[in-house]
Amino acid sequence: MDKLPEIILHISTYFVSAGIILATLRLIKGPTMADRAVALDTFTVISISLIVLIACIAGRVIFLDVGMVYAILSFIGVVAVARYIEGGL
Amino acid sequence: MELQQGIFVLMGLAMIVAAILAMYVKDLVSSIIAVGVVSLFASILYLLLQAPDVAMTEAAIGAGLSTLIFLYALHKTKDAEEEND
Numbered sequence: 001m002d003k004l005p006e007i008i009l010h011i012s013t014y015f016v017s018a019g020i021i022l023a024t025l026r027l028i029k030g031p032t033m034a035d036r037a038v039a040l041d042t043f044t045v046i047s048i049s050l051i052v053l054i055a056c057i058a059g060r061v062i063f064l065d066v067g068m069v070y071a072i073l074s075f076i077g078v079v080a081v082a083r084y085i086e087g088g089l
Numbered sequence: 090m091e092l093q094q095g096i097f098v099l100m101g102l103a104m105i106v107a108a109i110l111a112m113y114v115k116d117l118v119s120s121i122i123a124v125g126v127v128s129l130f131a132s133i134l135y136l137l138l139q140a141p142d143v144a145m146t147e148a149a150i151g152a153g154l155s156t157l158i159f160l161y162a163l164h165k166t167k168d169a170e171e172e173n174d
Contacts, residue, residue, distance in 0.1 A: 027123065043126055058093075066136055
């Protein structure tokens with residue numbers, strides 16, 4: 001039964017890697033800047049989950065604080081990009 | 090340990106792709122977004138290299154403030170160019 005958390009961590013890391021590859025394809029292809037803004041938002045959500053996964057793998061609690069700070073500040077960045085596309089800022 | 094090396098290689102490749110995209114893309118907003126993606130993956134690489142405080146600073150300044158300031162500067166300069174025309 002000790003192998004089960006390790007298997008779960010491996011499988012979820014594979015899914016996160018597939019998400020990063022697909023979002024990178026959207027970042028490369030995306031014809032308009034709105035597509036790339038959506039790709040940036042996807043990257044932030046995937047990165048927060050990846051930071052939590054790294055905290056689980058390494059077994060350090062301090063990594064969760066990094067994920068929390070990143071979740072707050074990346075939201076500001078995505079909102080700024082969306083506000084610029086809308087025409088305000 | 091093998092899992093962390095896989096994440097390391099994937100982050101490096103994504104950083105290279107986003108940096109090349111930031112140079113060759115046409116409009117400036119997409120370039121700013123690509124620079125933000127590079128900073129994001131650099132933050133995760135700092136985290137993998139056991140430096141959480143550097144990763145937190147990179148996430149705050151690189152991904153949050155830098156994107157905002159670049160967009161603000163682009164907005165200001167575009168307004169000035171339209172006034173001159």
